Amino acid sequence: xxxxxxxxxxxxxxxxxxxxxxxxxxxxxxxxxxxxxxxxxxxxxxxxxxxxxxxxxxxxxxxxxxxxxxxxxxxxxxxxxxxxxxxxxxxxxxxxxxxxxxxxxxxxxxxxxxxxxxxxxxxxxxxxxxxxxxxxxxxxxxxxxxxxxxxxxxxxxx
Numbered sequence: 082x083x084x085x086x087x088x089x090x091x092x093x094x095x096x097x098x099x100x101x102x103x104x105x106x107x108x109x110x111x112x113x114x115x116x117x118x119x120x121x122x123x124x125x126x127x128x129x130x131x132x133x134x135x136x137x138x139x140x141x142x143x144x145x146x147x148x149x150x151x152x153x154x155x156x157x158x159x160x161x162x163x164x165x166x167x168x169x170x171x172x173x174x175x176x177x178x179x180x181x182x183x184x185x186x187x188x189x190x191x192x193x194x195x196x197x198x199x200x201x202x203x204x205x206x207x208x209x210x211x212x213x214x215x216x217x218x219x220x221x222x223x224x225x226x227x228x229x230x231x232x233x234x235x236x237x238x239x
Contacts, residue, residue: 084153084154085149085154085192086156086169086190086203087153088155088158088190088193089155090193091192091193095146095150095192098142099147099150102142102143102146103143106139107143110132110135113132113135114132114133116128117129117132156169156170157170158172158238158239161238162238163236165215165216165236166214166215166236167188167212167214167233167236168213169189169203170187170189170238171188171236171237171238172185172239173185173187173211173233173234173235174233174234174235175220175231175232175233175234176231176234177230177231178219178232179229179230184199184231186199186201186207186208186211187201188201188202188203188208188212189201189203190202190203191204206223206224207224210222210223211233216233216234216236217233218232218233219231219232
C-alpha cells in the first residue's frame with residue numbers, strides 16, 4: 082500500500098477515532114445486540130437489525146483505520162523547507178483574480194480535510210493546482226463549479 086501523507090494533527094485524530102471505536106462504540110453496540118436478543122424473536126426485531134448494522138459499520142471502520150494507520154507518512158509542516166513554493170502542509174493566502182476575494186487554506190491529507198476550517202485535501206482540484214507554485218504565481222483551478230484563478234499572496238509552513 083502506498084504511503085498516505087498526513088499531518089501529525091490528522092494522525093492523532095485518526096488514532097483518537099480508532100480508540101473511541103474500540104473502547105466505547107464497539108462495547109456499546111455489543112450490549113445493544115445482547116439487549117435486543119433478550120427481547121425474543123429476532124426475525125422481526127428492528128432494534129436487533131439496527132444494532133447488527135451498526136456493528137458492521139463499526140468493524141469496517143476499525144479495519145479501515147488500522148490499515149490507514151499502518152500506511153501513514155506523517156509530515157510536519159514546520160520541518161518542510163520549501164521556501165515560497167507550495168507543497169504538502171503549506172498554509173497559503175490566495176486572492177481570486179476576478180473577484181478579489183481572499184482565502185486562506187492549508188493543504189492536508191484526505192482524512193483531515195475540512196473546507197470550513199480552511200483545510201483542503203492534497204487531492205482536491207484546488208490543492209493540485211497550487212502544488213509546485215510559488216508566491217506571485219497564478220494558479221488556475223478547474224473544479225465542478227468552473228474555472229477560477231488565484232494569485233498566491235503568501236506561503237507559510239508551521
